[in-house]
Amino acid sequence: MAGQFSGKVAFITGAARGQGRAHAVxxxxxxxxxxAVDLCDQLDTVAYPMATPEDLDETVNLVEKTGRRIVAEHADVRDLEQLKAVVAKGTDEFGRIDFVLAxxxxxxxxxxQGAQIGAFVDAVDVMLNGVYYTIVAALSSMLSHGDGGAIVITSSAAGFRPVTVDFGTASHGAAGYTAAKHGVIGLMRHFAIALAEKNIRVNTVHPGGVATxxxxxxxxxxxxxxxxSFSPSQQPxxxxxxxxxxxxSDTMVYLCGESGRYLTGVTLPVDGGQIIK
Ligand SMILES: NC(=O)c1ccc[n+]([C@@H]2O[C@H](COP(=O)([O-])OP(=O)(O)OC[C@H]3O[C@@H](n4cnc5c(N)ncnc54)[C@H](O)[C@@H]3O)[C@@H](O)[C@H]2O)c1
Incomplete structure:
Protein backbone atom coordinates (compact mmCIF):
# COMPACT_ATOMS: atom_id res chain seq x y z
CA MET A 1 0.00 0.00 0.00
CA ALA A 2 1.37 3.44 -0.95
CA GLY A 3 2.23 5.59 2.08
CA GLN A 4 1.07 9.15 2.55
CA PHE A 5 4.50 10.45 1.39
CA SER A 6 4.72 8.27 -1.71
CA GLY A 7 6.46 10.26 -4.49
CA LYS A 8 7.78 12.82 -1.98
CA VAL A 9 11.36 13.53 -0.92
CA ALA A 10 12.61 14.58 2.52
CA PHE A 11 15.92 16.36 3.17
CA ILE A 12 17.07 15.59 6.73
CA THR A 13 20.14 16.93 8.55
CA GLY A 14 21.82 15.13 11.45
CA ALA A 15 20.48 11.85 10.09
CA ALA A 16 23.25 9.49 11.23
CA ARG A 17 21.62 8.61 14.52
CA GLY A 18 19.13 9.71 17.18
CA GLN A 19 16.10 11.69 16.06
CA GLY A 20 17.40 12.34 12.53
CA ARG A 21 17.76 8.61 11.86
CA ALA A 22 14.30 7.92 13.30
CA HIS A 23 12.82 10.62 11.04
CA ALA A 24 14.57 9.18 7.98
CA VAL A 25 13.23 5.69 8.65
CA ALA A 36 20.38 12.65 4.44
CA VAL A 37 23.38 14.56 5.71
CA ASP A 38 25.49 14.31 8.81
CA LEU A 39 28.86 15.67 9.90
CA CYS A 40 29.98 12.19 11.05
CA ASP A 41 32.86 13.80 12.90
CA GLN A 42 33.73 15.20 16.31
CA LEU A 43 33.68 18.90 17.28
CA ASP A 44 36.19 19.66 20.02
CA THR A 45 33.70 21.75 22.01
CA VAL A 46 31.43 18.72 22.41
CA ALA A 47 32.22 16.53 25.44
CA TYR A 48 30.32 13.41 24.27
CA PRO A 49 31.04 11.24 21.21
CA MET A 50 29.26 12.52 18.10
CA ALA A 51 28.01 10.37 15.23
CA THR A 52 30.36 8.30 13.06
CA PRO A 53 30.37 7.28 9.37
CA GLU A 54 29.18 3.83 10.52
CA ASP A 55 26.15 5.45 12.13
CA LEU A 56 25.18 7.06 8.82
CA ASP A 57 25.74 3.71 7.04
CA GLU A 58 23.26 2.17 9.46
CA THR A 59 20.68 4.85 8.62
CA VAL A 60 21.16 4.00 4.93
CA ASN A 61 20.68 0.34 5.73
CA LEU A 62 17.49 0.95 7.73
CA VAL A 63 15.97 3.24 5.08
CA GLU A 64 16.77 0.78 2.29
CA LYS A 65 15.10 -2.00 4.30
CA THR A 66 11.83 -0.07 3.96
CA GLY A 67 12.19 -0.30 0.17
CA ARG A 68 12.80 3.43 -0.28
CA ARG A 69 15.88 5.12 -1.71
CA ILE A 70 18.39 7.30 0.11
CA VAL A 71 21.24 9.63 -0.83
CA ALA A 72 23.40 10.03 2.28
CA GLU A 73 26.44 12.29 2.45
CA HIS A 74 28.91 13.58 5.00
CA ALA A 75 28.34 17.33 5.16
CA ASP A 76 28.57 20.13 7.69
CA VAL A 77 25.45 22.26 8.13
CA ARG A 78 27.80 25.20 8.85
CA ASP A 79 28.88 25.07 5.20
CA LEU A 80 26.26 26.28 2.71
CA GLU A 81 28.25 25.07 -0.31
CA GLN A 82 28.47 21.53 1.08
CA LEU A 83 24.72 21.50 1.66
CA LYS A 84 24.03 22.81 -1.83
CA ALA A 85 26.20 20.03 -3.28
CA VAL A 86 24.22 17.37 -1.37
CA VAL A 87 20.91 18.91 -2.44
CA ALA A 88 22.11 18.94 -6.07
CA LYS A 89 23.07 15.26 -5.84
CA GLY A 90 19.81 14.30 -4.15
CA THR A 91 17.72 16.31 -6.59
CA ASP A 92 19.54 14.74 -9.57
CA GLU A 93 18.60 11.37 -8.13
CA PHE A 94 15.03 11.99 -6.92
CA GLY A 95 13.96 15.10 -8.84
CA ARG A 96 12.55 17.19 -6.01
CA ILE A 97 12.42 18.11 -2.32
CA ASP A 98 9.10 18.35 -0.48
CA PHE A 99 10.12 18.34 3.17
CA VAL A 100 13.06 19.76 5.09
CA LEU A 101 13.77 18.55 8.62
CA ALA A 102 16.48 20.85 10.02
CA GLN A 113 34.71 21.75 26.46
CA GLY A 114 31.47 23.58 27.22
CA ALA A 115 33.40 26.18 29.21
CA GLN A 116 35.34 27.32 26.10
CA ILE A 117 34.04 30.41 24.34
CA GLY A 118 34.13 28.33 21.17
CA ALA A 119 31.25 26.25 22.55
CA PHE A 120 28.98 29.29 22.22
CA VAL A 121 30.19 29.90 18.67
CA ASP A 122 29.78 26.26 17.62
CA ALA A 123 26.29 26.01 19.12
CA VAL A 124 25.09 29.06 17.21
CA ASP A 125 26.93 28.04 14.03
CA VAL A 126 25.40 24.57 13.96
CA MET A 127 21.89 25.23 15.27
CA LEU A 128 21.10 28.75 14.03
CA ASN A 129 23.35 29.47 11.04
CA GLY A 130 23.21 25.78 10.11
CA VAL A 131 19.40 25.79 10.12
CA TYR A 132 19.37 28.88 7.91
CA TYR A 133 21.83 27.30 5.46
CA THR A 134 19.84 24.06 5.41
CA ILE A 135 16.67 25.85 4.36
CA VAL A 136 18.46 28.13 1.88
CA ALA A 137 20.19 25.13 0.27
CA ALA A 138 16.90 23.25 -0.18
CA LEU A 139 14.68 26.12 -1.23
CA SER A 140 15.17 26.26 -5.00
CA SER A 141 14.44 22.54 -5.25
CA MET A 142 11.33 22.93 -3.06
CA LEU A 143 10.09 25.80 -5.20
CA SER A 144 10.82 24.18 -8.55
CA HIS A 145 7.87 21.73 -8.58
CA GLY A 146 5.18 24.18 -7.43
CA ASP A 147 3.50 21.68 -5.08
CA GLY A 148 4.47 23.48 -1.87
CA GLY A 149 5.85 21.51 1.05
CA ALA A 150 6.77 21.68 4.71
CA ILE A 151 9.81 22.64 6.74
CA VAL A 152 10.23 21.63 10.37
CA ILE A 153 13.05 23.01 12.50
CA THR A 154 14.01 21.05 15.61
CA SER A 155 14.29 23.54 18.42
CA SER A 156 14.01 22.36 22.04
CA ALA A 157 12.31 23.06 25.34
CA ALA A 158 15.41 25.30 25.56
CA GLY A 159 13.77 27.39 22.84
CA PHE A 160 11.43 28.64 25.58
CA ARG A 161 13.38 28.17 28.80
CA PRO A 162 17.19 28.34 29.14
CA VAL A 163 19.34 25.28 29.68
CA THR A 164 21.08 27.33 32.35
CA VAL A 165 19.34 27.21 35.73
CA ASP A 166 21.90 29.05 37.90
CA PHE A 167 25.42 30.51 37.84
CA GLY A 168 27.05 27.07 38.03
CA THR A 169 25.29 25.78 34.91
CA ALA A 170 25.96 28.92 32.84
CA SER A 171 28.57 27.46 30.48
CA HIS A 172 29.27 29.16 27.16
CA GLY A 173 27.84 26.08 25.43
CA ALA A 174 24.63 26.22 27.47
CA ALA A 175 24.25 29.89 26.52
CA GLY A 176 24.83 29.10 22.84
CA TYR A 177 22.35 26.21 22.90
CA THR A 178 19.66 28.40 24.45
CA ALA A 179 20.38 31.30 22.09
CA ALA A 180 20.25 29.10 18.99
CA LYS A 181 17.09 27.27 20.04
CA HIS A 182 15.35 30.60 20.74
CA GLY A 183 16.79 32.04 17.52
CA VAL A 184 15.28 29.42 15.24
CA ILE A 185 11.81 30.54 16.32
CA GLY A 186 12.59 33.84 14.61
CA LEU A 187 13.88 32.06 11.52
CA MET A 188 10.77 29.88 11.45
CA ARG A 189 8.49 32.92 11.57
CA HIS A 190 10.56 34.64 8.88
CA PHE A 191 10.20 31.68 6.54
CA ALA A 192 6.57 30.96 7.49
CA ILE A 193 5.63 34.44 6.30
CA ALA A 194 7.91 34.49 3.27
CA LEU A 195 6.91 31.05 2.01
CA ALA A 196 3.16 31.04 2.69
CA GLU A 197 2.40 32.26 -0.85
CA LYS A 198 4.44 29.31 -2.14
CA ASN A 199 2.31 26.91 -0.05
CA ILE A 200 5.31 25.93 2.07
CA ARG A 201 4.51 25.63 5.77
CA VAL A 202 7.20 26.20 8.38
CA ASN A 203 7.06 25.18 12.04
CA THR A 204 9.33 24.43 15.00
CA VAL A 205 9.19 21.37 17.25
CA HIS A 206 10.40 21.69 20.84
CA PRO A 207 11.30 18.34 22.39
CA GLY A 208 12.00 17.95 26.08
CA GLY A 209 14.51 15.23 26.96
CA VAL A 210 14.73 12.60 24.20
CA ALA A 211 16.51 9.28 24.65
CA THR A 212 19.48 9.82 22.30
CA SER A 229 20.25 21.92 40.17
CA PHE A 230 20.24 20.85 36.50
CA SER A 231 18.33 17.54 36.26
CA PRO A 232 15.21 18.62 38.18
CA SER A 233 14.82 21.53 35.75
CA GLN A 234 14.66 19.08 32.85
CA GLN A 235 11.84 16.92 34.23
CA PRO A 236 8.45 16.78 32.47
CA SER A 249 9.16 11.44 14.25
CA ASP A 250 5.39 11.05 14.74
CA THR A 251 5.21 14.82 15.27
CA MET A 252 7.25 15.44 12.11
CA VAL A 253 4.89 13.24 10.09
CA TYR A 254 1.89 15.02 11.60
CA LEU A 255 3.27 18.45 10.69
CA CYS A 256 4.40 17.50 7.16
CA GLY A 257 1.36 15.44 6.22
CA GLU A 258 -2.23 16.35 5.37
CA SER A 259 -2.89 16.43 9.13
CA GLY A 260 -0.72 19.54 9.36
CA ARG A 261 -2.18 21.41 6.40
CA TYR A 262 -3.52 24.25 8.55
CA LEU A 263 -0.35 24.56 10.62
CA THR A 264 2.30 27.14 9.89
CA GLY A 265 4.19 29.49 12.18
CA VAL A 266 3.63 27.13 15.11
CA THR A 267 6.05 26.43 17.98
CA LEU A 268 5.03 22.94 19.06
CA PRO A 269 6.37 21.55 22.36
CA VAL A 270 6.65 17.76 22.69
CA ASP A 271 7.98 17.89 26.21
CA GLY A 272 5.50 16.24 28.56
CA GLY A 273 4.73 19.67 30.00
CA GLN A 274 8.36 20.48 30.94
CA ILE A 275 8.22 24.12 29.94
CA ILE A 276 5.17 24.96 32.04
CA LYS A 277 6.45 23.13 35.09
N1 LIG B 1 18.06 14.60 22.88
C1 LIG B 1 17.39 15.58 23.49
O1 LIG B 1 17.08 15.49 24.68
C2 LIG B 1 16.96 16.80 22.73
C3 LIG B 1 16.01 17.66 23.31
C4 LIG B 1 15.58 18.77 22.62
C5 LIG B 1 16.08 19.03 21.35
N2 LIG B 1 17.02 18.20 20.80
C6 LIG B 1 17.49 18.52 19.46
O2 LIG B 1 17.17 17.45 18.61
C7 LIG B 1 18.05 17.43 17.49
C8 LIG B 1 18.57 16.03 17.27
O3 LIG B 1 19.39 15.66 18.36
P1 LIG B 1 19.48 14.15 18.92
O4 LIG B 1 18.81 14.14 20.22
O5 LIG B 1 19.03 13.19 17.86
O6 LIG B 1 21.07 14.04 19.19
P2 LIG B 1 22.21 13.22 18.44
O7 LIG B 1 23.50 13.73 18.99
O8 LIG B 1 21.96 11.77 18.54
O9 LIG B 1 22.03 13.62 16.90
C9 LIG B 1 22.45 14.86 16.39
C10 LIG B 1 23.06 14.61 15.02
O10 LIG B 1 23.45 15.87 14.44
C11 LIG B 1 24.70 15.69 13.81
N3 LIG B 1 25.42 16.95 13.66
C12 LIG B 1 25.95 17.72 14.65
N4 LIG B 1 26.59 18.78 14.15
C13 LIG B 1 26.46 18.70 12.80
C14 LIG B 1 26.90 19.51 11.72
N5 LIG B 1 27.65 20.62 11.95
N6 LIG B 1 26.57 19.16 10.46
C15 LIG B 1 25.82 18.03 10.22
N7 LIG B 1 25.40 17.21 11.21
C16 LIG B 1 25.71 17.54 12.49
C17 LIG B 1 25.43 14.73 14.75
O11 LIG B 1 26.56 14.12 14.11
C18 LIG B 1 24.33 13.75 15.13
O12 LIG B 1 24.24 12.67 14.24
C19 LIG B 1 19.13 18.46 17.81
O13 LIG B 1 18.87 19.68 17.13
C20 LIG B 1 18.98 18.66 19.32
O14 LIG B 1 19.47 19.92 19.73
C21 LIG B 1 17.47 17.10 21.47
Missing part, protein backbone atom coordinates in the same frame (compact mmCIF):
# COMPACT_ATOMS: atom_id res chain seq x y z
CA UNK A 26 9.73 6.93 9.50
CA UNK A 27 9.44 9.14 6.41
CA UNK A 28 10.70 6.25 4.28
CA UNK A 29 8.07 3.97 5.83
CA UNK A 30 5.52 6.58 4.76
CA UNK A 31 6.86 6.31 1.19
CA UNK A 32 9.35 9.20 0.93
CA UNK A 33 12.83 9.01 -0.55
CA UNK A 34 15.47 10.51 1.70
CA UNK A 35 18.34 12.93 1.25
CA UNK A 103 17.44 18.57 12.88
CA UNK A 104 21.26 18.55 13.22
CA UNK A 105 22.45 19.70 16.61
CA UNK A 106 25.01 19.58 19.38
CA UNK A 107 24.73 20.14 23.12
CA UNK A 108 28.14 21.57 24.03
CA UNK A 109 27.14 22.47 27.59
CA UNK A 110 29.14 19.98 29.63
CA UNK A 111 32.73 19.64 30.81
CA UNK A 112 35.82 21.74 30.08
CA UNK A 213 23.27 9.88 22.79
CA UNK A 214 23.10 13.68 23.03
CA UNK A 215 21.84 13.48 26.60
CA UNK A 216 22.49 9.83 27.52
CA UNK A 217 26.27 9.94 27.74
CA UNK A 218 29.04 9.92 30.36
CA UNK A 219 29.94 13.61 30.06
CA UNK A 220 26.35 14.71 30.57
CA UNK A 221 25.91 12.33 33.52
CA UNK A 222 29.04 13.78 35.16
CA UNK A 223 27.91 17.35 34.49
CA UNK A 224 24.48 16.65 35.94
CA UNK A 225 26.08 15.09 39.02
CA UNK A 226 28.33 18.14 39.47
CA UNK A 227 25.29 20.44 39.11
CA UNK A 228 22.39 18.90 41.08
CA UNK A 237 5.11 17.23 34.19
CA UNK A 238 3.91 13.86 32.93
CA UNK A 239 5.23 10.73 34.55
CA UNK A 240 5.93 8.99 31.22
CA UNK A 241 8.93 6.84 30.23
CA UNK A 242 11.75 8.79 28.51
CA UNK A 243 10.67 10.07 25.10
CA UNK A 244 11.99 7.86 22.29
CA UNK A 245 13.10 9.57 19.04
CA UNK A 246 10.19 7.90 17.20
CA UNK A 247 7.76 10.03 19.22
CA UNK A 248 9.32 13.14 17.68
Missing amino acids: RFAEEGADII NAGILPAAGE PMIYNEAMAEWSAEHP LLDNPPVEPEVI
Whole structure:
Protein backbone atom coordinates (compact mmCIF):
# COMPACT_ATOMS: atom_id res chain seq x y z
CA MET A 1 0.00 0.00 0.00
CA ALA A 2 1.37 3.44 -0.95
CA GLY A 3 2.23 5.59 2.08
CA GLN A 4 1.07 9.15 2.55
CA PHE A 5 4.50 10.45 1.39
CA SER A 6 4.72 8.27 -1.71
CA GLY A 7 6.46 10.26 -4.49
CA LYS A 8 7.78 12.82 -1.98
CA VAL A 9 11.36 13.53 -0.92
CA ALA A 10 12.61 14.58 2.52
CA PHE A 11 15.92 16.36 3.17
CA ILE A 12 17.07 15.59 6.73
CA THR A 13 20.14 16.93 8.55
CA GLY A 14 21.82 15.13 11.45
CA ALA A 15 20.48 11.85 10.09
CA ALA A 16 23.25 9.49 11.23
CA ARG A 17 21.62 8.61 14.52
CA GLY A 18 19.13 9.71 17.18
CA GLN A 19 16.10 11.69 16.06
CA GLY A 20 17.40 12.34 12.53
CA ARG A 21 17.76 8.61 11.86
CA ALA A 22 14.30 7.92 13.30
CA HIS A 23 12.82 10.62 11.04
CA ALA A 24 14.57 9.18 7.98
CA VAL A 25 13.23 5.69 8.65
CA ARG A 26 9.73 6.93 9.50
CA PHE A 27 9.44 9.14 6.41
CA ALA A 28 10.70 6.25 4.28
CA GLU A 29 8.07 3.97 5.83
CA GLU A 30 5.52 6.58 4.76
CA GLY A 31 6.86 6.31 1.19
CA ALA A 32 9.35 9.20 0.93
CA ASP A 33 12.83 9.01 -0.55
CA ILE A 34 15.47 10.51 1.70
CA ILE A 35 18.34 12.93 1.25
CA ALA A 36 20.38 12.65 4.44
CA VAL A 37 23.38 14.56 5.71
CA ASP A 38 25.49 14.31 8.81
CA LEU A 39 28.86 15.67 9.90
CA CYS A 40 29.98 12.19 11.05
CA ASP A 41 32.86 13.80 12.90
CA GLN A 42 33.73 15.20 16.31
CA LEU A 43 33.68 18.90 17.28
CA ASP A 44 36.19 19.66 20.02
CA THR A 45 33.70 21.75 22.01
CA VAL A 46 31.43 18.72 22.41
CA ALA A 47 32.22 16.53 25.44
CA TYR A 48 30.32 13.41 24.27
CA PRO A 49 31.04 11.24 21.21
CA MET A 50 29.26 12.52 18.10
CA ALA A 51 28.01 10.37 15.23
CA THR A 52 30.36 8.30 13.06
CA PRO A 53 30.37 7.28 9.37
CA GLU A 54 29.18 3.83 10.52
CA ASP A 55 26.15 5.45 12.13
CA LEU A 56 25.18 7.06 8.82
CA ASP A 57 25.74 3.71 7.04
CA GLU A 58 23.26 2.17 9.46
CA THR A 59 20.68 4.85 8.62
CA VAL A 60 21.16 4.00 4.93
CA ASN A 61 20.68 0.34 5.73
CA LEU A 62 17.49 0.95 7.73
CA VAL A 63 15.97 3.24 5.08
CA GLU A 64 16.77 0.78 2.29
CA LYS A 65 15.10 -2.00 4.30
CA THR A 66 11.83 -0.07 3.96
CA GLY A 67 12.19 -0.30 0.17
CA ARG A 68 12.80 3.43 -0.28
CA ARG A 69 15.88 5.12 -1.71
CA ILE A 70 18.39 7.30 0.11
CA VAL A 71 21.24 9.63 -0.83
CA ALA A 72 23.40 10.03 2.28
CA GLU A 73 26.44 12.29 2.45
CA HIS A 74 28.91 13.58 5.00
CA ALA A 75 28.34 17.33 5.16
CA ASP A 76 28.57 20.13 7.69
CA VAL A 77 25.45 22.26 8.13
CA ARG A 78 27.80 25.20 8.85
CA ASP A 79 28.88 25.07 5.20
CA LEU A 80 26.26 26.28 2.71
CA GLU A 81 28.25 25.07 -0.31
CA GLN A 82 28.47 21.53 1.08
CA LEU A 83 24.72 21.50 1.66
CA LYS A 84 24.03 22.81 -1.83
CA ALA A 85 26.20 20.03 -3.28
CA VAL A 86 24.22 17.37 -1.37
CA VAL A 87 20.91 18.91 -2.44
CA ALA A 88 22.11 18.94 -6.07
CA LYS A 89 23.07 15.26 -5.84
CA GLY A 90 19.81 14.30 -4.15
CA THR A 91 17.72 16.31 -6.59
CA ASP A 92 19.54 14.74 -9.57
CA GLU A 93 18.60 11.37 -8.13
CA PHE A 94 15.03 11.99 -6.92
CA GLY A 95 13.96 15.10 -8.84
CA ARG A 96 12.55 17.19 -6.01
CA ILE A 97 12.42 18.11 -2.32
CA ASP A 98 9.10 18.35 -0.48
CA PHE A 99 10.12 18.34 3.17
CA VAL A 100 13.06 19.76 5.09
CA LEU A 101 13.77 18.55 8.62
CA ALA A 102 16.48 20.85 10.02
CA ASN A 103 17.44 18.57 12.88
CA ALA A 104 21.26 18.55 13.22
CA GLY A 105 22.45 19.70 16.61
CA ILE A 106 25.01 19.58 19.38
CA LEU A 107 24.73 20.14 23.12
CA PRO A 108 28.14 21.57 24.03
CA ALA A 109 27.14 22.47 27.59
CA ALA A 110 29.14 19.98 29.63
CA GLY A 111 32.73 19.64 30.81
CA GLU A 112 35.82 21.74 30.08
CA GLN A 113 34.71 21.75 26.46
CA GLY A 114 31.47 23.58 27.22
CA ALA A 115 33.40 26.18 29.21
CA GLN A 116 35.34 27.32 26.10
CA ILE A 117 34.04 30.41 24.34
CA GLY A 118 34.13 28.33 21.17
CA ALA A 119 31.25 26.25 22.55
CA PHE A 120 28.98 29.29 22.22
CA VAL A 121 30.19 29.90 18.67
CA ASP A 122 29.78 26.26 17.62
CA ALA A 123 26.29 26.01 19.12
CA VAL A 124 25.09 29.06 17.21
CA ASP A 125 26.93 28.04 14.03
CA VAL A 126 25.40 24.57 13.96
CA MET A 127 21.89 25.23 15.27
CA LEU A 128 21.10 28.75 14.03
CA ASN A 129 23.35 29.47 11.04
CA GLY A 130 23.21 25.78 10.11
CA VAL A 131 19.40 25.79 10.12
CA TYR A 132 19.37 28.88 7.91
CA TYR A 133 21.83 27.30 5.46
CA THR A 134 19.84 24.06 5.41
CA ILE A 135 16.67 25.85 4.36
CA VAL A 136 18.46 28.13 1.88
CA ALA A 137 20.19 25.13 0.27
CA ALA A 138 16.90 23.25 -0.18
CA LEU A 139 14.68 26.12 -1.23
CA SER A 140 15.17 26.26 -5.00
CA SER A 141 14.44 22.54 -5.25
CA MET A 142 11.33 22.93 -3.06
CA LEU A 143 10.09 25.80 -5.20
CA SER A 144 10.82 24.18 -8.55
CA HIS A 145 7.87 21.73 -8.58
CA GLY A 146 5.18 24.18 -7.43
CA ASP A 147 3.50 21.68 -5.08
CA GLY A 148 4.47 23.48 -1.87
CA GLY A 149 5.85 21.51 1.05
CA ALA A 150 6.77 21.68 4.71
CA ILE A 151 9.81 22.64 6.74
CA VAL A 152 10.23 21.63 10.37
CA ILE A 153 13.05 23.01 12.50
CA THR A 154 14.01 21.05 15.61
CA SER A 155 14.29 23.54 18.42
CA SER A 156 14.01 22.36 22.04
CA ALA A 157 12.31 23.06 25.34
CA ALA A 158 15.41 25.30 25.56
CA GLY A 159 13.77 27.39 22.84
CA PHE A 160 11.43 28.64 25.58
CA ARG A 161 13.38 28.17 28.80
CA PRO A 162 17.19 28.34 29.14
CA VAL A 163 19.34 25.28 29.68
CA THR A 164 21.08 27.33 32.35
CA VAL A 165 19.34 27.21 35.73
CA ASP A 166 21.90 29.05 37.90
CA PHE A 167 25.42 30.51 37.84
CA GLY A 168 27.05 27.07 38.03
CA THR A 169 25.29 25.78 34.91
CA ALA A 170 25.96 28.92 32.84
CA SER A 171 28.57 27.46 30.48
CA HIS A 172 29.27 29.16 27.16
CA GLY A 173 27.84 26.08 25.43
CA ALA A 174 24.63 26.22 27.47
CA ALA A 175 24.25 29.89 26.52
CA GLY A 176 24.83 29.10 22.84
CA TYR A 177 22.35 26.21 22.90
CA THR A 178 19.66 28.40 24.45
CA ALA A 179 20.38 31.30 22.09
CA ALA A 180 20.25 29.10 18.99
CA LYS A 181 17.09 27.27 20.04
CA HIS A 182 15.35 30.60 20.74
CA GLY A 183 16.79 32.04 17.52
CA VAL A 184 15.28 29.42 15.24
CA ILE A 185 11.81 30.54 16.32
CA GLY A 186 12.59 33.84 14.61
CA LEU A 187 13.88 32.06 11.52
CA MET A 188 10.77 29.88 11.45
CA ARG A 189 8.49 32.92 11.57
CA HIS A 190 10.56 34.64 8.88
CA PHE A 191 10.20 31.68 6.54
CA ALA A 192 6.57 30.96 7.49
CA ILE A 193 5.63 34.44 6.30
CA ALA A 194 7.91 34.49 3.27
CA LEU A 195 6.91 31.05 2.01
CA ALA A 196 3.16 31.04 2.69
CA GLU A 197 2.40 32.26 -0.85
CA LYS A 198 4.44 29.31 -2.14
CA ASN A 199 2.31 26.91 -0.05
CA ILE A 200 5.31 25.93 2.07
CA ARG A 201 4.51 25.63 5.77
CA VAL A 202 7.20 26.20 8.38
CA ASN A 203 7.06 25.18 12.04
CA THR A 204 9.33 24.43 15.00
CA VAL A 205 9.19 21.37 17.25
CA HIS A 206 10.40 21.69 20.84
CA PRO A 207 11.30 18.34 22.39
CA GLY A 208 12.00 17.95 26.08
CA GLY A 209 14.51 15.23 26.96
CA VAL A 210 14.73 12.60 24.20
CA ALA A 211 16.51 9.28 24.65
CA THR A 212 19.48 9.82 22.30
CA PRO A 213 23.27 9.88 22.79
CA MET A 214 23.10 13.68 23.03
CA ILE A 215 21.84 13.48 26.60
CA TYR A 216 22.49 9.83 27.52
CA ASN A 217 26.27 9.94 27.74
CA GLU A 218 29.04 9.92 30.36
CA ALA A 219 29.94 13.61 30.06
CA MET A 220 26.35 14.71 30.57
CA ALA A 221 25.91 12.33 33.52
CA GLU A 222 29.04 13.78 35.16
CA TRP A 223 27.91 17.35 34.49
CA SER A 224 24.48 16.65 35.94
CA ALA A 225 26.08 15.09 39.02
CA GLU A 226 28.33 18.14 39.47
CA HIS A 227 25.29 20.44 39.11
CA PRO A 228 22.39 18.90 41.08
CA SER A 229 20.25 21.92 40.17
CA PHE A 230 20.24 20.85 36.50
CA SER A 231 18.33 17.54 36.26
CA PRO A 232 15.21 18.62 38.18
CA SER A 233 14.82 21.53 35.75
CA GLN A 234 14.66 19.08 32.85
CA GLN A 235 11.84 16.92 34.23
CA PRO A 236 8.45 16.78 32.47
CA LEU A 237 5.11 17.23 34.19
CA LEU A 238 3.91 13.86 32.93
CA ASP A 239 5.23 10.73 34.55
CA ASN A 240 5.93 8.99 31.22
CA PRO A 241 8.93 6.84 30.23
CA PRO A 242 11.75 8.79 28.51
CA VAL A 243 10.67 10.07 25.10
CA GLU A 244 11.99 7.86 22.29
CA PRO A 245 13.10 9.57 19.04
CA GLU A 246 10.19 7.90 17.20
CA VAL A 247 7.76 10.03 19.22
CA ILE A 248 9.32 13.14 17.68
CA SER A 249 9.16 11.44 14.25
CA ASP A 250 5.39 11.05 14.74
CA THR A 251 5.21 14.82 15.27
CA MET A 252 7.25 15.44 12.11
CA VAL A 253 4.89 13.24 10.09
CA TYR A 254 1.89 15.02 11.60
CA LEU A 255 3.27 18.45 10.69
CA CYS A 256 4.40 17.50 7.16
CA GLY A 257 1.36 15.44 6.22
CA GLU A 258 -2.23 16.35 5.37
CA SER A 259 -2.89 16.43 9.13
CA GLY A 260 -0.72 19.54 9.36
CA ARG A 261 -2.18 21.41 6.40
CA TYR A 262 -3.52 24.25 8.55
CA LEU A 263 -0.35 24.56 10.62
CA THR A 264 2.30 27.14 9.89
CA GLY A 265 4.19 29.49 12.18
CA VAL A 266 3.63 27.13 15.11
CA THR A 267 6.05 26.43 17.98
CA LEU A 268 5.03 22.94 19.06
CA PRO A 269 6.37 21.55 22.36
CA VAL A 270 6.65 17.76 22.69
CA ASP A 271 7.98 17.89 26.21
CA GLY A 272 5.50 16.24 28.56
CA GLY A 273 4.73 19.67 30.00
CA GLN A 274 8.36 20.48 30.94
CA ILE A 275 8.22 24.12 29.94
CA ILE A 276 5.17 24.96 32.04
CA LYS A 277 6.45 23.13 35.09
N1 LIG B 1 18.06 14.60 22.88
C1 LIG B 1 17.39 15.58 23.49
O1 LIG B 1 17.08 15.49 24.68
C2 LIG B 1 16.96 16.80 22.73
C3 LIG B 1 16.01 17.66 23.31
C4 LIG B 1 15.58 18.77 22.62
C5 LIG B 1 16.08 19.03 21.35
N2 LIG B 1 17.02 18.20 20.80
C6 LIG B 1 17.49 18.52 19.46
O2 LIG B 1 17.17 17.45 18.61
C7 LIG B 1 18.05 17.43 17.49
C8 LIG B 1 18.57 16.03 17.27
O3 LIG B 1 19.39 15.66 18.36
P1 LIG B 1 19.48 14.15 18.92
O4 LIG B 1 18.81 14.14 20.22
O5 LIG B 1 19.03 13.19 17.86
O6 LIG B 1 21.07 14.04 19.19
P2 LIG B 1 22.21 13.22 18.44
O7 LIG B 1 23.50 13.73 18.99
O8 LIG B 1 21.96 11.77 18.54
O9 LIG B 1 22.03 13.62 16.90
C9 LIG B 1 22.45 14.86 16.39
C10 LIG B 1 23.06 14.61 15.02
O10 LIG B 1 23.45 15.87 14.44
C11 LIG B 1 24.70 15.69 13.81
N3 LIG B 1 25.42 16.95 13.66
C12 LIG B 1 25.95 17.72 14.65
N4 LIG B 1 26.59 18.78 14.15
C13 LIG B 1 26.46 18.70 12.80
C14 LIG B 1 26.90 19.51 11.72
N5 LIG B 1 27.65 20.62 11.95
N6 LIG B 1 26.57 19.16 10.46
C15 LIG B 1 25.82 18.03 10.22
N7 LIG B 1 25.40 17.21 11.21
C16 LIG B 1 25.71 17.54 12.49
C17 LIG B 1 25.43 14.73 14.75
O11 LIG B 1 26.56 14.12 14.11
C18 LIG B 1 24.33 13.75 15.13
O12 LIG B 1 24.24 12.67 14.24
C19 LIG B 1 19.13 18.46 17.81
O13 LIG B 1 18.87 19.68 17.13
C20 LIG B 1 18.98 18.66 19.32
O14 LIG B 1 19.47 19.92 19.73
C21 LIG B 1 17.47 17.10 21.47
